[in-house]
Amino acid sequence: MRKELLKDIGEKELINRLGKFMPKNQVxxxxxxxxxxxxxxxxNNDSLVxxxxxNEISISxxxxxxxxxxxxxSDLLSSGSKKTVGITISLILxxxxxxxxxxxxxxxxxxxxxxxxxxxxxxxxSIGNAKMISITALxxxxxxxxxxxxxxxxxxxxxxxIHGLSKLGFMIKxxxxxxxxxxxxxxxxxxxxxxxxxxxxxxxxxxxxLKTRSNKxxxxxxxTDSSDGLFQAVQDLAITSNCKAIINYEKIxxxxxxxxxxxxxxxxxxxxxxxxxxxxxxxxxxxxxxxLDKNINEIGFFTNGKPSIExxxxxxxxxxxxKPFKHF
Numbered sequence: 001m002r003k004e005l006l007k008d009i010g011e012k013e014l015i016n017r018l019g020k021f022m023p024k025n026q027v028x029x030x031x032x033x034x035x036x037x038x039x040x041x042x043x044n045n046d047s048l049v050x051x052x053x054x055n056e057i058s059i060s061x062x063x064x065x066x067x068x069x070x071x072x073x074s075d076l077l078s079s080g081s082k083k084t085v086g087i088t089i090s091l092i093l094x095x096x097x098x099x100x101x102x103x104x105x106x107x108x109x110x111x112x113x114x115x116x117x118x119x120x121x122x123x124x125x126s127i128g129n130a131k132m133i134s135i136t137a138l139x140x141x142x143x144x145x146x147x148x149x150x151x152x153x154x155x156x157x158x159x160x161x162i163h164g165l166s167k168l169g170f171m172i173k174x175x176x177x178x179x180x181x182x183x184x185x186x187x188x189x190x191x192x193x194x195x196x197x198x199x200x201x202x203x204x205x206x207x208x209x210l211k212t213r214s215n216k217x218x219x220x221x222x223x224t225d226s227s228d229g230l231f232q233a234v235q236d237l238a239i240t241s242n243c244k245a246i247i248n249y250e251k252i253x254x255x256x257x258x259x260x261x262x263x264x265x266x267x268x269x270x271x272x273x274x275x276x277x278x279x280x281x282x283x284x285x286x287x288x289x290x291x292l293d294k295n296i297n298e299i300g301f302f303t304n305g306k307p308s309i310e311x312x313x314x315x316x317x318x319x320x321x322x323k324p325f326k327h328f
Contacts, residue, residue, distance in 0.1 A: 028240050029148050030224070031079040033141065040141035041085070044075040047134040058173040061101045063197040064133065065108025070199050071227060072137035073116050074275040077201055078225040080146040081139030084118035088136045092128035105133070116203070142206055144219060146279065151222030151241035156286035157300040160202045160277045160293075162253045163230045164264070167271025169196025188257040199275045202295070212288035223279035231269045232324040233278040234300075234309055244305030248312045253297040266322050 006014060019026060026032065031042040048054055048068050059067070073084060089109070093102070106120075113119060118137070169192035171178075178184070209221075222241055226233040238245045258264065280302055281289065290296050300312070311317050 029079055030075040042076055042079050042081045042139040042141050043136065044072050045134065045136045046071045046075060047132060050131040057175070058170060059197055061104035062108035065105040066112045066198055068133045068135050069109055069112035069116070070201060070275055072135050073112070074201050074225045074227060076137055076139035077205060078146055078223050078277055080142045080144045080206065082142030082206060083140045084116060085138040085140060086119045086121040087113070087138070088121050089123035090134040091123065091125045092130070092132040093125070094129060094131065095127055097131065116201070144206060144209055144221060146221055146223035148222060148224050148236055149240040150220040151237050151243050151280040151302050153243055153302050153304045155222070155280035155302050156283055156298050157234065157245060157247070157278070157280050157302060158286055158289070158296055158298050159226070159230070159253070160205060160296050161274065162255055163226060163274045163276060164258065164268035164271050165192045165195035165255065166199060166273040167267045168192040169194070170273070182259050185257050188255060191255065195274065199273065201275055202277065204293070205277060208289060208293050212285060212292055214284050214288065215282070218282070221279060221281060223277060226274050226276045226278055227272060229270045229272040229324050230278065231309065231320070237278065237280065238302070238309060239307045241302070242307055243302040244307065245300060245302055245309045246312055247300040247309060249316045250313070251297065251299050265319055269319060270322050270324055
């Protein structure tokens, strides 16, 4: 009998199986919650692996350090962290790695921490055949608890920012050829490279949520980030909340210079590493938030039904046959 391989079961099934060794529901969100006397701490870990998430052609070590921090800050924020306490860093590096590469990596890490808060608390180093940066980040749980399983039927699905730019930036930096009939203007090229190398997170997100909350009794909302792509984010919310997601293709926010076509829809929905937040709110709250923050857009709604995703325009459902990024 052939033994199961990780490439056969995939990341999601691997996480589900590992969850059997943990407390109940521990794997539902990216962050773990630890209750202490004074604060409730959120703990997140994220890793970037050479030739899986980056290579020396696609990104500089300083940009990589920035991105390694942002991937963790994004996960903390998507759970409702109001403050980043700090991070620990584990490095796996080949012995032939130049010191200047490590120095530049840490310059990028410190630049991100200076902008978003937190300090380096420690870490570990080891030798390996390829470079790997693994960061554990600690944050303080805010008043609003953001969880993947908190979406409800009738709520509006929203997203911060737009998607697809990081994927395009990666392709440009990796010298991947595009179709001959596609012409990218300089503004879109520059913006895409910036999104890939120096992604940002919405620092005012939690503050604006609290400002526009019409019912203060609501303390839990459904939320995740789009590090694995917009499709995967909505699917994760639908599955963990046991809801059906209806996406309005016409309302999806795109860069004004974003090309049209099937392949570009795939880049948009399945690209990943945009680190935008995808979440749901009651209608009144969603309307108030979109008025306050013009970078937040309504893209659909949740309804009762089998946990799944559909487009309001059923002709677009062919797009859902594509596969999200595979970790194995």
